[in-house]
Amino acid sequence: MRVRLEDVARAAGVSPKTVSRVLNEEAYVKDDTRKRVLAAMESMNYRPSPSARGLAGSRSFLVAMLYDNNDNPASTYLAEIQNGVLDACDANRYSMMVCPLRMRGPDFIRRVDALISDHHVDGVVLTPPLTDHPPLLRRLREREVPHSSVSPVSRNDAIGVCMDDEHAAQALVTHLIQLGHQRIAHVLGIANHGATRWRLAGYKAALSAAGIPYDPDYVVQGEFMFGSGVAAARKLLTLPEPPTAIFAANDDMAAGVMWAANERGMKVPRDVSVCGFDDTPLASQLWPPLTTVRQPAREMGKLAALQLMELLRGKGSGLLVQVPYSLQLRESTGEPPKGS
Amino acid sequence: MRVRLEDVARAAGVSPKTVSRVLNEEAYVKDDTRKRVLAAMESMNYRPSPSARGLAGSRSFLVAMLYDNNDNPASTYLAEIQNGVLDACDANRYSMMVCPLRMRGPDFIRRVDALISDHHVDGVVLTPPLTDHPPLLRRLREREVPHSSVSPVSRNDAIGVCMDDEHAAQALVTHLIQLGHQRIAHVLGIANHGATRWRLAGYKAALSAAGIPYDPDYVVQGEFMFGSGVAAARKLLTLPEPPTAIFAANDDMAAGVMWAANERGMKVPRDVSVCGFDDTPLASQLWPPLTTVRQPAREMGKLAALQLMELLRGKGSGLLVQVPYSLQLRESTGEPPKGS
DNA sequence: CTGAAAGCGCTAACAG
DNA sequence: CTGTTAGCGCTTTCAG
Numbered sequence: 215m216r217v218r219l220e221d222v223a224r225a226a227g228v229s230p231k232t233v234s235r236v237l238n239e240e241a242y243v244k245d246d247t248r249k250r251v252l253a254a255m256e257s258m259n260y261r262p263s264p265s266a267r268g269l270a271g272s273r274s275f276l277v278a279m280l281y282d283n284n285d286n287p288a289s290t291y292l293a294e295i296q297n298g299v300l301d302a303c304d305a306n307r308y309s310m311m312v313c314p315l316r317m318r319g320p321d322f323i324r325r326v327d328a329l330i331s332d333h334h335v336d337g338v339v340l341t342p343p344l345t346d347h348p349p350l351l352r353r354l355r356e357r358e359v360p361h362s363s364v365s366p367v368s369r370n371d372a373i374g375v376c377m378d379d380e381h382a383a384q385a386l387v388t389h390l391i392q393l394g395h396q397r398i399a400h401v402l403g404i405a406n407h408g409a410t411r412w413r414l415a416g417y418k419a420a421l422s423a424a425g426i427p428y429d430p431d432y433v434v435q436g437e438f439m440f441g442s443g444v445a446a447a448r449k450l451l452t453l454p455e456p457p458t459a460i461f462a463a464n465d466d467m468a469a470g471v472m473w474a475a476n477e478r479g480m481k482v483p484r485d486v487s488v489c490g491f492d493d494t495p496l497a498s499q500l501w502p503p504l505t506t507v508r509q510p511a512r513e514m515g516k517l518a519a520l521q522l523m524e525l526l527r528g529k530g531s532g533l534l535v536q537v538p539y540s541l542q543l544r545e546s547t548g549e550p551p552k553g554s
Numbered sequence: 555m556r557v558r559l560e561d562v563a564r565a566a567g568v569s570p571k572t573v574s575r576v577l578n579e580e581a582y583v584k585d586d587t588r589k590r591v592l593a594a595m596e597s598m599n600y601r602p603s604p605s606a607r608g609l610a611g612s613r614s615f616l617v618a619m620l621y622d623n624n625d626n627p628a629s630t631y632l633a634e635i636q637n638g639v640l641d642a643c644d645a646n647r648y649s650m651m652v653c654p655l656r657m658r659g660p661d662f663i664r665r666v667d668a669l670i671s672d673h674h675v676d677g678v679v680l681t682p683p684l685t686d687h688p689p690l691l692r693r694l695r696e697r698e699v700p701h702s703s704v705s706p707v708s709r710n711d712a713i714g715v716c717m718d719d720e721h722a723a724q725a726l727v728t729h730l731i732q733l734g735h736q737r738i739a740h741v742l743g744i745a746n747h748g749a750t751r752w753r754l755a756g757y758k759a760a761l762s763a764a765g766i767p768y769d770p771d772y773v774v775q776g777e778f779m780f781g782s783g784v785a786a787a788r789k790l791l792t793l794p795e796p797p798t799a800i801f802a803a804n805d806d807m808a809a810g811v812m813w814a815a816n817e818r819g820m821k822v823p824r825d826v827s828v829c830g831f832d833d834t835p836l837a838s839q840l841w842p843p844l845t846t847v848r849q850p851a852r853e854m855g856k857l858a859a860l861q862l863m864e865l866l867r868g869k870g871s872g873l874l875v876q877v878p879y880s881l882q883l884r885e886s887t888g889e890p891p892k893g894s
Numbered sequence: 895c896t897g898a899a900a901g902c903g904c905t906a907a908c909a910g
Numbered sequence: 911c912t913g914t915t916a917g918c919g920c921t922t923t924c925a926g
Contacts, residue, residue, distance in 0.1 A: 216671070218903060229913045234905060242911050261672055265608035266903035269918045273905095274605070289835075293629045300654055309673065312652050314640055331556070332604055333649065440839050469839045476841040495629075496836065499780050499809045501816040558919055569897045574921060582895050606919035609902045613921095 217260045226254040237262060264309070274334040275308050277522060279515075280326075280350075281341045283314040290494050291511050292341060295364055298515025299339050306523050311335065317344065323353055330359055337361060337522045339515070343406045345372070362522035364514050366534070367408035373525065373532045375517040379409055379491075382507045382539040383416025383461070384423075386489055389505075389543065390459045391424045395487065395550050399432040399457035401446040401467050407438070413463045413491060432457055436467045443470020444477075451478055451486070458486060458550035465490035465497045468504055472546065483548035493542050502545035510537055557600045566594040577602060604649070614674035615648050617862060619855075620666075620690075621681045623654040630834050631851050632681060635704055638855025639679050646863050651675065655684065663693055670699055677701060677862045679855070683746045685712070702862035704854050706874070707748030713865065713872045715857040719749055719831075722847040722879040723756025723801070724763075726829055729845075729883065730799045731764045735827065735890050739772040739797035741786040741807050747778070753803045753831060772797055776807045783810020784817075791818055791826070798826060798890035805830035805837045808844055812886065823888035833882050842885035850877055 219237070223230045228247060235243050236251040243251075254260070268274040279299050281292055296312065303310045313329055315322060329335060337360035344350060345366035354361050363374035390398050400417045403410035414433070421428055434449055436442040443462055447470060450457055462468035468490030472482050482488050482502060490497060493508035517535055525532065559577070563570045568587060575583050576591040583591075594600075608614040619639050621632055636652065643650045653669055655662060669675060677700035684690060685706035694701050703714035730738050740757045743750035754773070761768055774789055776782040783802050787810060790797055802808035808830030812822050822828050822842060830837060833848035857875055865872065 216903085219905095220903080230903095231905080231913060232911090235912085238905085244911060247911085261668060263609065263674075263903055264672055265605045265614070265674060266918090267905075268605035269603065269609050269902090269920085270904040271906080271918085289633045290630055293633045296652070297654070300652065309651055311649055312636070312640065314637070328601060332601055334603075334605060440835065466839075473839065473841055495780065496839070499806075499813065499836070501813055501841070556919085559921095560919080570919095571897060571921080572895090575896085578921085584895065587896085603919055606902090607921075609904085610919075610921040611902085 226251045278311040279339045282317045294511035295515035298512040299519040301516045302519030362518045379412035380416040383413040384420045387420035395459040397457040399460045401436040401462040403438045403463035440470040443467030444474045447471040447474035465494045487547040505547040566591045618651045619679045622657045634851035635855035638852040639859040641856045642859030702858045719752035720756040723753040724760045727760035735799040737797040739800045741776040741802040743778045743803035780810040783807030784814045787811040787814035805834045827887040845887040848880045
């Protein structure tokens with residue numbers, strides 16, 4: 215019925231253990247033998263049983279992608295990361311499990327435990343804001359589960375992938391300043407996301423570099439979601455001296471800002487410039503197309519997973535690699551209204 | 555270290571086999587015994603090993619969600635279905651694997667095979683357009699892999715979940731007609747999707763019911779993607795006698811249509827009414843908000859998975875359940891321009 | 895209704 | 911560099 219390790223061994227004229235060695239890319243197999251075994255595997259179309267491997271050995275060839283189900287807006291951002299992780303799995307004969315977690319739930323840690331011990335997951339890819347959830351990280355360390363993070367806040371001990379959000383945000387806001395804007399507002403993301411902090415820092419840095427004083431009235435809380443962008447813009451646009459440009463910490467909120475502007479009969483960018491962050495598909499689907507920063511989410515998911523797999527292979531350099539951002543200057547930003 | 559079946563057995567004073575019976579909800583266990591075993595499991599925090607179960611038995615408690623990676627636009631639609639499947643898994647102690655497939659790829663079937671035999675997947679959830687891919691269905695049947703579909707085209711032998719796309723589309727177009735539109739165009743989806751066919755049928759039915767002749771010039775090909783909506787609208791809006799309303803087969807294309815209208819300096823709905831289908835988040839984030847049909851994707855994913863699990867439990871009614879749609883009338887549709 | 899024995903397909907630990 | 915011997919934790923027979 216099923217081709218087993220033993221069958222391959224017989225066909226190749228070696229012991230099962232040798233086949234196992236080849237399968238696991240262990241050292242100490244004569245090159246000649248290895249080739250013979252590989253050929254046998256190929257010709258018999260042998261596929262190892264993950265169950266048996268998981269049961270007998272310590273590895274499962276399964277990685278899990280964890281994400282938070284409460285505080286996570288951008289399903290499109292997560293979907294892209296997931297695609298990236300799948301790309302990496304594909305290239306390395308891993309399989310992926312998807313694990314939505316409710317960070318606020320009382321059984322949060324129990325669920326993580328269950329995941330790990332149930333499926334012997336070899337490692338996990340963490341996405342924001344799980345990348346910096348202390349109880350989770352503690353548990354993963356306790357149980358010695360290798361993990362790799364996408365955009366972790368704490369960049370010292372983490373391995374994974376990140377982007378220079380701060381400089382990206384700074385570049386974006388600098389662009390607004392160069393267009394002539396002085397009254398520039400910022401809509402914050404969810405507090406516990408690193409992205410929120412970095413993008414705010416970039417905003418401040420750009421203002422400060424241009425000698426524009428920081429005005430707390432121009433910085434309002436958002437939650438990375440469309441609706442929060444609408445709410446934030448309603449506040450900002452009714453200020454006695456409203457901003458001429460609004461930088462929202464992500465595209466969804468920027469879309470909300472544009473929506474709120476439309477609602478007031480304002481035209482973007484004539485009456486107010488708007489920009490976002492991430493370059494999700496939405497950005498180019500809005501009218502006018504949104505100026506934003508491109509964040510290569512899929513690439514980041516892939517890289518994080520690849521980092522994890524290197525770690526699993528023992529070759530882990532344990533690095534936090536950085537991917538480049540790029541400004542996407544589109545039509546939602548322009549010169550400030552005359553006489554403002 | 556790990557709590558095993560044997561440990562539970564010892565604690566409950568029964569044989570391992572009995573614990574196994576309880577675990578698998580088999581009949582023929584005295585109620586009293588069952589309770590004792592359950593109590594022991596609970597107090598010892600026992601969690602069965604999926605690897606061992608998979609290896610020894612025939613079940614893996616793993617379901618896979620298959621989707622096509624080429625012809626699939628709406629990542630947000632798939633993400634919602636995925637969430638629904640996860641909901642169902644959660645409720646039934648299943649785990650989910652995510653399997654992007656390249657339908658066009660030469661190794662398509664091999665990949666499916668690999669998936670099934672590698673992981674002993676108990677069953678799969680199929681999403682469009684995989685729901686009607688003959689080689690795939692044949693292979694699944696050959697290998698006797700239970701499967702459940704979301705919106706399959708062939709509704710006879712399929713089990714899963716569907717919506718009445720046709721009547722939904724008809725209702726939507728009827729709404730346009732009631733607003734006074736006569737020249738109504740339609741942007742088609744990808745050809746091999748059932749949704750494309752049904753929505754077109756609904757469009758035709760509505761016209762026909764109103765006595766409006768069907769004009770092939772008003773029906774243009776699209777691909778469910780934003781860009782294809784833009785292209786389609788560019789054609790339609792430059793027609794000698796352009797339509798006063800455009801019904802796109804999904805929201806992404808409708809967004810493209812609105813974008814193209816903006817590009818030409820036209821105002822929606824003053825100059826042209828636009829409506830879509832699905833009610834993805836995008837629909838309410840556009841300006842003006844998009845009139846569309848709400849399709850409960852997450853619910854559908856969940857139901858499809860639940861149907862599958864019933865099938866696995868042997869209680870399979872094998873039904874194709876239908877979920878209700880609802881019209882979302884918003885501001886992108888209005889009366890046709892005067893004198894048109 | 896319950897139990898005993900025999901593996902599922904692989905890898906770990908130890909020999910050679 | 912390669913092989914041997916035991917299991918991993920569960921379910922499947924088959925007996926009671």
